[in-house]
Amino acid sequence: AARPVATVPDPSDRLLGGLLSPDFDERSCLSRYGVAGYRRPSMHPLSSHLVSALRRYESLHRLCGPGTPAYARAVQRLRAPTTNGSDPSSEECSYLVWTPTAGLGNQILSLTSAFLYAVLTDRTLLLHRAGDDVFCEPFPGSTWLLPTSNNDDDTTFPIRDIKRLTIGAPESLGSVLGSSSAQQQPWMYVHLRHDYKAHDRLFFCDDVQAGLLRRVPWLVTMADNYFAPGLFLVPRFEAQLARMFPRRDAVFHHLGRYLFHPSNTVWGMVTRYHGSYFAQAHERVGVQVRMFKWAPISVDELYAQILSCVHRENILPVPGISSNKQANTTTRSSRKRTWRKGKAVVFASLYSDFSDRLRDLYDKEEEVVSVFQPSHLGAQHFGDRAQNQKAFAEMTLLSFADVAVTTAASTFGYVSQGLAGRRPWVLARPDHGKAPPPGSACRMAPTIEPCFHSPPNYDCRANARGDSGKTVRYIRHCDDFPQGVQLV
Numbered sequence: 001a002a003r004p005v006a007t008v009p010d011p012s013d014r015l016l017g018g019l020l021s022p023d024f025d026e027r028s029c030l031s032r033y034g035v036a037g038y039r040r041p042s043m044h045p046l047s048s049h050l051v052s053a054l055r056r057y058e059s060l061h062r063l064c065g066p067g068t069p070a071y072a073r074a075v076q077r078l079r080a081p082t083t084n085g086s087d088p089s090s091e092e093c094s095y096l097v098w099t100p101t102a103g104l105g106n107q108i109l110s111l112t113s114a115f116l117y118a119v120l121t122d123r124t125l126l127l128h129r130a131g132d133d134v135f136c137e138p139f140p141g142s143t144w145l146l147p148t149s150n151n152d153d154d155t156t157f158p159i160r161d162i163k164r165l166t167i168g169a170p171e172s173l174g175s176v177l178g179s180s181s182a183q184q185q186p187w188m189y190v191h192l193r194h195d196y197k198a199h200d201r202l203f204f205c206d207d208v209q210a211g212l213l214r215r216v217p218w219l220v221t222m223a224d225n226y227f228a229p230g231l232f233l234v235p236r237f238e239a240q241l242a243r244m245f246p247r248r249d250a251v252f253h254h255l256g257r258y259l260f261h262p263s264n265t266v267w268g269m270v271t272r273y274h275g276s277y278f279a280q281a282h283e284r285v286g287v288q289v290r291m292f293k294w295a296p297i298s299v300d301e302l303y304a305q306i307l308s309c310v311h312r313e314n315i316l317p318v319p320g321i322s323s324n325k326q327a328n329t330t331t332r333s334s335r336k337r338t339w340r341k342g343k344a345v346v347f348a349s350l351y352s353d354f355s356d357r358l359r360d361l362y363d364k365e366e367e368v369v370s371v372f373q374p375s376h377l378g379a380q381h382f383g384d385r386a387q388n389q390k391a392f393a394e395m396t397l398l399s400f401a402d403v404a405v406t407t408a409a410s411t412f413g414y415v416s417q418g419l420a421g422r423r424p425w426v427l428a429r430p431d432h433g434k435a436p437p438p439g440s441a442c443r444m445a446p447t448i449e450p451c452f453h454s455p456p457n458y459d460c461r462a463n464a465r466g467d468s469g470k471t472v473r474y475i476r477h478c479d480d481f482p483q484g485v486q487l488v
């Protein structure tokens with residue numbers, strides 16, 4: 001039965017309408033069942049097929065995950081592959097090992113895509129990532145961290161130097177497909193980073209999925225992209241995906257809320273920020289500002305763009321117009337445009353310039369608009385634990401906002417909009433160093449789905465270049481990043 005859609009957080013909805021398993025110890029991960037008290041309930045229907053697919057995956061992970069006899073046997077076979085022609089596809093458990101690359105937003109999106117692939121192919125997903133106290137474990141009664149140890153005993157994962165694996169590695173799908181002798185492998189590397197080449201892109205072809213890849217018990221992958229839309233291009237996954245996602249525009253929304261729960265350390269930061277910035281406000285505004293090297297723009301130009309966006313779209317009042325007067329007049333004339341007292345604006349940015357200027361702007365009207373910024377780290381350091389914790393705390397906090405403004409093509413923004421399940425206002429990309437004209441400073445995102453920035457653009461049937469945005473009805477080019485594609 002359809003649940004009534006609540007517009008305020010509902011702390012009693014601990015399992016997010018059945019998305020989450022009830023089988024966890026609450027204290028080990030306070031955010032998992034606690035987030036319902038902070039974030040608004042989802043407006044996107046959750047299919048019973050997705051719920052049962054998740055429960056089925058959890059059983060599989062319990063059976064095949066690290067520490068189980070099945071896992072020990074699979075590692076054994078990886079150490080000493082049988083060469084006498086036994087069919088490895090009959091093995092009880094097969095695996096997908098995900099390795100991190102790029103920033104945390106990119107990682108969250110690529111990991112979500114890897115998880116979807118694991119669910120579709122009955123593989124157990126393992127992370128070659130240190131437990132760095134950013135996320136909780138997502139699967140009950142097991143771990144998703146690949147055990148690595150320096151003692152070379154029988155249960156140590158035998159693929160050494162995973163980090164050396166990159167485009168063109170001899171063990172990669174691309175190299176194997178490119179060579180004349182595509183022989184059976186005990187493991188294979190799948191390179192899905194933005195720099196991938198034609199042969200790597202065949203990952204998204206039905207025959208490669210049905211043949212070569214299905215027979216490999218261990219896959220190792222590296223991706224810096226939200227490649228989930230690419231899985232919707234593979235005919236053999238179509239029926240299963242259609243059942244799990246009858247509406248295809250909330251794939252990351254559901255899977256992201258299922259997988260990513262802030263660790264207790266990160267949740268401490270989130271709830272502290274929320275208490276200091278958001279809790280008292282009548283309206284919560286999140287603004288996420290990125291400056292990309294590939295899309296340069298000056299601080300002045302970008303600040304002006306942010307201002308034209310928030311004023312034009314009535315996200316923040318134009319200062320100087322007395323708040324009381326404005327509130328009184330607008331309340332009567334149009335409910336929608338009411339400026340209630342107490343808007344809290346939280347900025348996520350590496351730099352403090354924008355929030356400092358905005359705070360100055362509302363200096364005399366602080367009771368109307370108050371401006372905060374939890375951190376301003378100045379520069380980005382990949383793989384830094386404290387930085388990842390701060391970044392995830394801010395993505396989570398932004399997902400509690402009533403209204404959000406994000407930066408085009410930023411995966412940091414995609415994660416927060418996806419977790420929120422609400423379409424943000426997206427600051428348009430600069431054009432040759434200039435902000436777009438004030439009238440088009442920002443646009444409401446057409447969907448909450450992230451953009452897949454480097455789609456395969458390969459026509460598997462014709463064996464030639466293709467356009468991934470024109471292959472199926474529900475995948476089209478992204479508004480914020482036209483080379484990319486997204487589910488709609």
Ligand code: GDP
Pocket residue numbers: 102103104105106107289290347348349350375377379380381387388390391392394409410411412413
């Ligand atoms: P993208 O580059 O915008 O697609 O986002 P990513 O998350 O993949 O990479 C940017 C990285 O820079 C983040 O993971 C953070 O480590 C850091 N970063 C960028 N913007 C912010 C911000 O607003 N707040 C914090 N705490 N970190 C940020």
